[in-house]
Amino acid sequence: MSTNSLTKYLSCSTPLPPSTPLTCSDLKLAVLRNTPVETEGFTLALFAPNIAVSYFSTIHKLHPNNFTHILNLTVQTSTLPTPNRPFNIWAIDQPHTSQPIDRVLVPLGTLDPKPKKMYVEEYREVSVQSYKKGKTALKKEFGGYTELRSVLHDLMAVVLEAWKGKREKDDEVIMRVKGLFGNVF
Numbered sequence: 001m002s003t004n005s006l007t008k009y010l011s012c013s014t015p016l017p018p019s020t021p022l023t024c025s026d027l028k029l030a031v032l033r034n035t036p037v038e039t040e041g042f043t044l045a046l047f048a049p050n051i052a053v054s055y056f057s058t059i060h061k062l063h064p065n066n067f068t069h070i071l072n073l074t075v076q077t078s079t080l081p082t083p084n085r086p087f088n089i090w091a092i093d094q095p096h097t098s099q100p101i102d103r104v105l106v107p108l109g110t111l112d113p114k115p116k117k118m119y120v121e122e123y124r125e126v127s128v129q130s131y132k133k134g135k136t137a138l139k140k141e142f143g144g145y146t147e148l149r150s151v152l153h154d155l156m157a158v159v160l161e162a163w164k165g166k167r168e169k170d171d172e173v174i175m176r177v178k179g180l181f182g183n184v185f
Contacts, residue, residue: 006066006158010052011165013060018173020059022047024111024180029074030123031159032103032184040185043102044162045177046070054162057173073155078106078124080149090148091139092130099130102156105184115182122182131156 026047033041045053050067052060062070082088089101105123116122128148130139133156136148178185 006069009066010054010060010161013062016059016061018170024113027107027111027180028071030105030181034101036098042174042178044159053177056167057170070158073151074106076151077126077155080126088125089127089129092135092148093137093139094130101127101129102131103127119183128156133157
């Protein structure tokens, strides 16, 4: 399945009620967005089986193929080399400062309801600063790479679909979901 086939994966999903049960043990992916305005932002979370919570606090039952494909991208992303920088940040070359940092967090195993003191004991983190579809040149080379790896670019394009649309956010849903992430903030 190509990444293009994931376009509008949320709009093709089945809406679920805000009361849908979610547990940290089912968490498969969390994507957070840090900006100068919102330092603890939320973009997307995936939970087994086939559940997504979007930026707009909507809960969706994804098509199983879409869920699997996103998780496959996540697994491939988690094997990328680690730059010697805080938060494992791949910084895109941009002429502007204060660009958002999108944090992709993949649990290292099944999360316990009582989080560990250090989130790095529970998650593998890969972050992208200044992501923009089609831009891949890195601000600084590392490990011989001068371009954002295609799998990370593809994953970012997919997860940022969660920002599309305009609706009211349900802060209660977002706080409930963020509460499942442990000590990542």
